[in-house]
Amino acid sequence: MFFGIAFGPVVGFITGFVGNILADMLSGYGFWVWWDLGNGLMGLVPGLFSAMIYKYNEQKSIILGEVSVILGAALGMGVASLSELWVSGADMNTVIFANFLPAFLTNILWGLVLLPILMVAYAAIVQRSGR
Amino acid sequence: MVSLDRPQLILMLVSWNYRYRNSPMDHIDPRARFIFSFAVLFSATTTWNPNILFAVFLIAITWYSLGRLTWKDTRLGWFMISIMLFTMIVVNTIITGGGAGGVVPERGQLIWPEGVLLFGRHVNVGLTVERLWFAVSQLMRILSISLVFIMIPYTMDSRAYGVTFSKLGLPDRLAYTMELSFRFIPTLARNFQVTLDAQRARGFELDAGKGNVIQKIRQVAPLLIPVTMNAIVSSEDIANAMDLRGFGQRKRTWLYELKFNWWDWAIIVFSIVMLATTVILAYRFDMRLFSVPRWWYGLFD
Numbered sequence: 493m494f495f496g497i498a499f500g501p502v503v504g505f506i507t508g509f510v511g512n513i514l515a516d517m518l519s520g521y522g523f524w525v526w527w528d529l530g531n532g533l534m535g536l537v538p539g540l541f542s543a544m545i546y547k548y549n550e551q552k553s554i555i556l557g558e559v560s561v562i563l564g565a566a567l568g569m570g571v572a573s574l575s576e577l578w579v580s581g582a583d584m585n586t587v588i589f590a591n592f593l594p595a596f597l598t599n600i601l602w603g604l605v606l607l608p609i610l611m612v613a614y615a616a617i618v619q620r621s622g623r
Numbered sequence: 624m625v626s627l628d629r630p631q632l633i634l635m636l637v638s639w640n641y642r643y644r645n646s647p648m649d650h651i652d653p654r655a656r657f658i659f660s661f662a663v664l665f666s667a668t669t670t671w672n673p674n675i676l677f678a679v680f681l682i683a684i685t686w687y688s689l690g691r692l693t694w695k696d697t698r699l700g701w702f703m704i705s706i707m708l709f710t711m712i713v714v715n716t717i718i719t720g721g722g723a724g725g726v727v728p729e730r731g732q733l734i735w736p737e738g739v740l741l742f743g744r745h746v747n748v749g750l751t752v753e754r755l756w757f758a759v760s761q762l763m764r765i766l767s768i769s770l771v772f773i774m775i776p777y778t779m780d781s782r783a784y785g786v787t788f789s790k791l792g793l794p795d796r797l798a799y800t801m802e803l804s805f806r807f808i809p810t811l812a813r814n815f816q817v818t819l820d821a822q823r824a825r826g827f828e829l830d831a832g833k834g835n836v837i838q839k840i841r842q843v844a845p846l847l848i849p850v851t852m853n854a855i856v857s858s859e860d861i862a863n864a865m866d867l868r869g870f871g872q873r874k875r876t877w878l879y880e881l882k883f884n885w886w887d888w889a890i891i892v893f894s895i896v897m898l899a900t901t902v903i904l905a906y907r908f909d910m911r912l913f914s915v916p917r918w919w920y921g922l923f924d
Contacts, residue, residue, distance in 0.1 A: 494851070506797070509756040510804045517776040518639065518808070524772060537819075577626060578668055580765050582711050606842040606847065613848045617855070 493564055493603050496550075497557050501539030508535030508568070512524045526579065530572025532575040534599060538562030538607075548615035554608045560604035569595040639777045646691035648778045650900045653787040655894075656779065657885040659686065660771045662894035666901040671726060671913035673756070674899055676763045682897065683767040690778045699771045708765060716758045726913045727757045734923055750826060754922050756915045781805045786877040793876055803861070811854060818849045 496504020509532030516524065538560035545553040573591035576582045582591070643649055648656075663686070667679045731751030738747040785802025789795055813890075822845050834842075865871075905911035 498855070505775075506800055510801055513801075514804055514808060515782070523775040538749065579664070579768065580667075580707075580711055581671065581761055586711055590707075590714075601836060602840055605837055608852060609844050609848060613852055614855070617852055 493535055493557075493561050494607055494614075496535040496537070496539030496564070496608070497542050497545060497560065497611065498614055499539070500542045501536045504535030504537075504539030504542075505532040506535075509534040511535075514551045525573045526575035530568040530570075530575075532568070532593075533571055534568030537567055548611040548618065554611060557607050557611055558604055561607055562600055565596050565599040565603060569599060635663040641778065641780055643689050643780075644778075646778070648690060648774070650884075650886075651689075651890060652881055652883055652887040653779055653783045654881060655883070655890040656775070657791065658786065658891050659894045660775070662898045663771045664768055667764045669901050670905040670911050671757075671760055671764075672736070672905070673760060673914065673916055675766070675904060675910060679897075679901070680763040680767045683770040683835060683904075686730060687770040687774055690774045692774060696777055697773060700800070701769075704765070708762065712758045712761050713849055716754060727751075727753050732920065742777040752914050752920055756807050756919050760913065767905050782879055783881070786879050786881055789877065790881055790922055792870055794821065796871065799870075799875065801828065807854075807858075810857065811850070814853050814857075815846075815850050818846060818853070822846055822849075 493504070493508075495507040509528050512528045512531035513523065516528075538557065541556050541560040544556055547553055569592055571594065573587045576587050577584070579613050663679060663683055666682075667676065668674065731753035733748075734747050734750050734752055734755065740746075782802075782805070785798045785806060788801055789798035827845050841847050
């Protein structure tokens with residue numbers, strides 16, 4: 493999500509997509525392409541907001557970032573969870589309560605707390621290095 | 624160029640789950656493996672027909688056995704899958720019946736028409752023979768997919784991903800991003816360890832476990848922020864170095880070479896035949912929908 497905000501939708505998508513593949517590989521969970529895609533979308537949506545964000549430590553930018561976290565997590569985890577309808581043959585009830593809600597809530601919790609901290613820290617780097 | 628067939632020592636600071644086992648799987652081209660894995664995925668999700676699902680399940684088991692993986696190797700992955708299976712099958716299909724909605728007919732043959740005696744109380748259990756068979760079908764479908772996908776990190780060399788995706792038709796830039804990400808992991812792990820040590824020297828405790836969930840997440844910030852910022856600065860250095868060397872000007876070559884052997888072609892042909900047969904049976908011969916075999920009813924008479 494942060495990489496999407498900082499570098500745009502393509503980087504956001506690739507960070508989420510490849511990052512999830514790497515995390516699954518390292519933890520030994522296997523290769524779940526539809527969840528990798530969901531994580532990619534979770535990074536892509538904040539990336540779409542990056543054009544509206546100029547100064548990372550401004551209140552307006554942080555609010556936009558937080559909104560993008562919620563939308564990104566909703567779309568990304570929504571797509572990944574809905575794919576279970578097709579893959580596992582689960583019904584909508586299972587998809588919402590067993591797949592979507594746990595993944596969505598965990599992601600927005602981490603995103604809402606850490607994104608503003610990362611944005612403020614990145615603003616300092618941008619200012620210092622003249623990027 | 625270097626062939627991926629030969630076992631080579633990978634010196635890394637993080638532990639990849641892959642190791643060379645000299646198993647049949649180690650000699651199968653990664654492209655053929657991905658094509659087969661996706662053929663199993665699409666075959667298993669095309670139908671609820673028990674015969675087709677059982678055939679795909681047997682094929683997946685055979686495929687998994689080619690990896691010569693031990694339980695110790697893969698237990699973490701199977702633990703995650705068993706949680707998913709428990710939620711989907713035991714809770715949603717067998718206990719509540721929700722998971723079978725839309726596929727299994729509403730009314731069916733009750734397994735315990737008189738109910739069951741539980742702790743001295745008479746309890747009505749609505750579990751039907753059809754719903755129990757649906758749970759078996761769901762188990763075969765999810766296990767077939769899990770068997771082929773869970774083994775990938777354990778049996779595929781991490782150096783092969785970039786070249787594999789490139790040769791499968793992914794744009795070079797995306798394939799190289801994957802390759803670079805894999806190579807960047809040890810550096811990231813080293814940065815993480817250095818930062819953790821530095822913060823600990825300042826009195827930072829990662830396992831403090833104090834406060835609510837939000838406070839616990841915030842506690843990770845002194846570790847996460849320096850590592851992330853360091854990664855951004857390093858990646859910009861790499862991007863500059865690549866620009867200076869003219870990356871992206873023409874099609875790149877890969878250090879590791881992939882070569883198809885006759886058995887790889889056989890696997891690709893088998894994958895295509897398997898998928899085509901499943902689709903034809905499902906749509907041309909109307910074997911797509913859920914059905915319960917006769918012998919299954921006989922078990923509950």
